[in-house]
């Protein structure tokens with residue numbers, strides 16, 4: 001086992017399950033002190049699992065769709081451990097899956113609030129702590145769905161995440177901060193404790209979701225979904241000093257699908 005994150009302070013958003021949880025657990029196993037930011041009570045299970053494996057973790061519940069929530073989360077890491085070395089902006093995910101003409105305006109707003117604003121706000125809140133130290137890494141989690149079917153608002157939000165990655169990286173590169181992203185493809189995961197959309201309503205929703213699955217497999221050279229480990233690995237590589245000369249780019253992690 002490598003120890004790429006010994007003594008590093010890492011904040012992972014949306015880390016109560018899925019990709020974020022595995023990033024937090026693997027980083028802690030490599031020595032990071034990890035702050036789990038998630039509004040689901042399942043965040044406590046992640047802290048318990050990390051501590052059970054002799055790692056260091058704390059958790060905070062905030063609403064990451066608000067500036068106040070993001071600012072509070074970043075401040076919590078600084079209060080606990082004095083700094084933020086690495087921020088992984090993982091929270092996000094499409095809430096609805098359907099052709100664009102079926103989205104209501106309120107649903108478009110909700111998608112952008114879920115998949116763009118948490119990253120935009122958290123980047124802004126984190127650099128306040130990173131810039132004075134001239135050190136830090138931000139890894140954003142985007143999606144290859146920036147070119148995909150049945151999720152236009154989510155695609156737009158993740159396109160925004162790619163833009164934040166490129167533009168913020170340029171602004172802060174000479175001040176010691178790297179900003180990078182991965183764009184996951186379809187990822188197999190255990191059933192979600194927190195569903196993306198507990199009240200999905202339309203009767204065509206299974207067909208519309210099936211279109212996403214079929215398109216995702218079809219667009220991948222490998223014709224399969226990836227695993228959680230295949231997503232966590234590239235995120236941790238980009239977060240580590242192994243990637244010290246990489247900034248401003250979004251790495252597609254979709255079996256050949258470039259998004």
Ligand SMILES: NC(=O)c1ccc[n+]([C@@H]2O[C@H](COP(=O)([O-])OP(=O)(O)OC[C@H]3O[C@@H](n4cnc5c(N)ncnc54)[C@H](O)[C@@H]3O)[C@@H](O)[C@H]2O)c1
Nearest residue numbers: 014016018019039040063064065090091092093143184187
């Ligand atoms: N899973 C995939 O197939 C896939 C594919 C491409 C991209 N991605 C991206 O990877 C990232 C992680 O996806 P996932 O499927 O592992 O996540 P997920 O949907 O399984 O979990 C998201 C977590 O975020 C938390 N959360 C959601 N909104 C929140 C808020 N406002 N405040 C605080 N916590 C909140 C939830 O409680 C949950 O624990 C997302 O950005 C997603 O867009 C995932």
